[in-house]
Amino acid sequence: MGKNLVIVESPAKAKTIEKFLGKDFVVESSFGHIRDLVSKDMGVQVDNQFTPVYEVPAEKKDVVSKLKKLVKKSTQVWLASDEDREGEAIAWHLAETLGLDVKTTHRIVFHEITKPAILKAVESPRRVNQDLVDAQQARRVLDRLVGFELSPVLWKKIKPGLSAGRVQSVAVRLIVEREREIQNFTSKATYRVVGTFVKDNGKKFNAELNHRFENKEEALAFLENCKSTDFSIGKVDKRPGTRNPAAPFTTSTLQQEASRKLGYSVSQTMSLAQRLYEAGLITYMRTDSVNLSGLAINSAKDEITSQYGENYSKVRNFSTKNKGAQEAHEAIRPTYMDRQEAGADRNQQRLYDLIWKRTVASQMAEAKLEHTTATISGPNLGDHKFVAKGEVIVFDGFLKVYLEGTDEEEIEEKNALPALVQGETLAPHSIDATQRFSKHAPRFTEASLVKKLEELGIGRPSTYAPTISTIVNRGYVEKPVREGVMREYQFLSLQKGEILEETKTEKTGAEKGKLFPTDIGMVVNDFLVEHFNRVLDYNFTAKVESEFDEIAQGQITWNSMIESFYKDFHPNIEEVTENAERASGERLLGVDPDSGKNVYTRIGRFGPLVQIGEGDDEEKPAFAGLLSGQQIGTITLEEALELFKFPRSIGDYEEGEVKIGIGRFGPYVLHAKKFTSIKKEDDPATINLARAIELIEAKREADKNKFIATFDSEDPIVEVLNGRFGPYIKQGRNNFKIPKDVDPKSLTLEDCKKIIAEGPKGKGKKKTTKKAAPKKKSTRKSSK
DNA sequence: CAGTGAGCGAGCTTCCGCTTGACTT
Numbered sequence: 001m002g003k004n005l006v007i008v009e010s011p012a013k014a015k016t017i018e019k020f021l022g023k024d025f026v027v028e029s030s031f032g033h034i035r036d037l038v039s040k041d042m043g044v045q046v047d048n049q050f051t052p053v054y055e056v057p058a059e060k061k062d063v064v065s066k067l068k069k070l071v072k073k074s075t076q077v078w079l080a081s082d083e084d085r086e087g088e089a090i091a092w093h094l095a096e097t098l099g100l101d102v103k104t105t106h107r108i109v110f111h112e113i114t115k116p117a118i119l120k121a122v123e124s125p126r127r128v129n130q131d132l133v134d135a136q137q138a139r140r141v142l143d144r145l146v147g148f149e150l151s152p153v154l155w156k157k158i159k160p161g162l163s164a165g166r167v168q169s170v171a172v173r174l175i176v177e178r179e180r181e182i183q184n185f186t187s188k189a190t191y192r193v194v195g196t197f198v199k200d201n202g203k204k205f206n207a208e209l210n211h212r213f214e215n216k217e218e219a220l221a222f223l224e225n226c227k228s229t230d231f232s233i234g235k236v237d238k239r240p241g242t243r244n245p246a247a248p249f250t251t252s253t254l255q256q257e258a259s260r261k262l263g264y265s266v267s268q269t270m271s272l273a274q275r276l277y278e279a280g281l282i283t284y285m286r287t288d289s290v291n292l293s294g295l296a297i298n299s300a301k302d303e304i305t306s307q308y309g310e311n312y313s314k315v316r317n318f319s320t321k322n323k324g325a326q327e328a329h330e331a332i333r334p335t336y337m338d339r340q341e342a343g344a345d346r347n348q349q350r351l352y353d354l355i356w357k358r359t360v361a362s363q364m365a366e367a368k369l370e371h372t373t374a375t376i377s378g379p380n381l382g383d384h385k386f387v388a389k390g391e392v393i394v395f396d397g398f399l400k401v402y403l404e405g406t407d408e409e410e411i412e413e414k415n416a417l418p419a420l421v422q423g424e425t426l427a428p429h430s431i432d433a434t435q436r437f438s439k440h441a442p443r444f445t446e447a448s449l450v451k452k453l454e455e456l457g458i459g460r461p462s463t464y465a466p467t468i469s470t471i472v473n474r475g476y477v478e479k480p481v482r483e484g485v486m487r488e489y490q491f492l493s494l495q496k497g498e499i500l501e502e503t504k505t506e507k508t509g510a511e512k513g514k515l516f517p518t519d520i521g522m523v524v525n526d527f528l529v530e531h532f533n534r535v536l537d538y539n540f541t542a543k544v545e546s547e548f549d550e551i552a553q554g555q556i557t558w559n560s561m562i563e564s565f566y567k568d569f570h571p572n573i574e575e576v577t578e579n580a581e582r583a584s585g586e587r588l589l590g591v592d593p594d595s596g597k598n599v600y601t602r603i604g605r606f607g608p609l610v611q612i613g614e615g616d617d618e619e620k621p622a623f624a625g626l627l628s629g630q631q632i633g634t635i636t637l638e639e640a641l642e643l644f645k646f647p648r649s650i651g652d653y654e655e656g657e658v659k660i661g662i663g664r665f666g667p668y669v670l671h672a673k674k675f676t677s678i679k680k681e682d683d684p685a686t687i688n689l690a691r692a693i694e695l696i697e698a699k700r701e702a703d704k705n706k707f708i709a710t711f712d713s714e715d716p717i718v719e720v721l722n723g724r725f726g727p728y729i730k731q732g733r734n735n736f737k738i739p740k741d742v743d744p745k746s747l748t749l750e751d752c753k754k755i756i757a758e759g760p761k762g763k764g765k766k767k768t769t770k771k772a773a774p775k776k777k778s779t780r781k782s783s784k
Numbered sequence: 785c786a787g788t789g790a791g792c793g794a795g796c797t798t799c800c801g802c803t804t805g806a807c808t809t
Contacts, residue, residue, distance in 0.1 A: 164798080164799085611789080
């Protein structure tokens, strides 16, 4: 056993470093943070200078006790967590938890996992930097205060279980505001004119008119005019140009590019990258740095020189443009540049290929281009000219390997033009005027949202993917597939002296993988923006970050920074809790023709609903939940009234009634106490008995090899089932694990009851609560 | 998972960042 214990954050890193350091060193991992604010209640003593209350979470107990044992056997401990605010705090928590003296414990850092970098770090240890630790504590405490004081306001004023926070709420705001912008957008139609011209030698090329016409009459008049025009080439302009490669990948640019080129979601990209990292194939995948190690630059250079030639190589050092970047790691790159293909499966291989190409290209020469612009005019066209644009690659440089993708949907057409001479006359092959519609700003994709958040300095590489999951799981945003609709557009074409007119159709509005705000997302956002504009401000994070920097530099204390935030924030919370109206997004849809009562839509305790009648009526109002796909913002009176036809009986089957209803998770068929979801392609309003029976039978078939035994004497029914992970007992909504030494086939009802009595198995729920849960079935009748 | 929807009230929910397996039915 060595005398030195080195603690790093990641186990994969530990393995590599142990090889570099030799026999006298044991390298262990802390698996990230080992301590955090207590998970229940605030965990911050507001009245005691905001003193944090920390605990080692249950899932970290094993790691900590292992580290404690190793510390005992060591004479020197080296805290080697990352060199940033969080890393410094991890080092400090380790020192505190493991009982190390911060005055003597070594703290080392390195930005790249190479032998020279590690050995150099070991030569010059320092101590834990308390100012940096305090900056992290301020960050942590601020986020806790904001999140844990804002969320309960939402529970009270909108709906239980909701959440708000410095990062997630701004992410939702971006999506909501983009959606509003799109709703308010009115598309404008113009006529775009493109001419195809022919040279004497028969070569054709395209040129676009430098003007778009407002309407069909103008476009027609122009084409008419072209009939009798002799076209000739005006100015021909040739300009050299260059294009440079993009910087190596950071987490955010990798997520964007994998989304554009490979269609991966943000979390998919991260999990594939994690796999590659664990296999030692790429460097760390959560980074905001575009920096490459000297070693990597050199081996990229060798690789480029041998594969493409020396003139393709160009050593480049990139620097980050992001203000908030902490750069504790390298850019994401292949560990070994000479390994062009790697990965355990197709998806990993494609991601690795992308990383390899991006890294290599970043060390390659710029591409040399020649841009040509030629104008084409005619005597009676006035100021209107056709412009032909061409681009020729003179030297491909890095383009040989890689070209960064683009978010823009319509890319300007750039072709190679034939040789053009000023004054040369041309015959038009055809001149087309096509009706085009201006487009609204695009909705965010996961990746473009990450890009925007990074620009605003909000969130960190390790949180981009989880943040998206959070706002989806809370029901604030969703990623529906929108079919789109057909739209007509006019197409006019001048060919051989004749003008053709045609009405064509195209699909518009189809969306896939785009983020849409939900009803709840909008209501929550509007509430937060109205009452807590300071935290919802896009610059809030940037402002507090600069204060964290001041703490890190020792210019202000962390407690005073938090104090100055909290002294306004907390009264704001109290004021809103006290005085703000309940927010429900309520809208009056119209009058129900049957009862003459008003019909409303709003967010209720269980989600979006429609309501007939007033809350203070003598007769109670009727309620119905919305279907998935319906929004309180857009539902019509007719659609709302349809919803009151549920739940309804559609006939009998096997001596049981078949009912159709709408539950919290969508429409269902209920038969013989069993639920079957109605498929998306079926409309619950029109579904017939035959189809419902089909669904019931399909469900039975699917469940066939799932059931081992059913005890229907109980209420709710007790069932023994085969699950994906072995047999279990189900009663009502609860599942119970069957002990391994029990044969599920021979279980009797008594055995099952015994297992059930031992309590539900699984996370979260503490033992069976003694209190009989008051079922609130009777609530309907109980009032007055 | 699921058939509700006010209010009464107990007791629950919730943040961001750093890391991977444990867990899932």
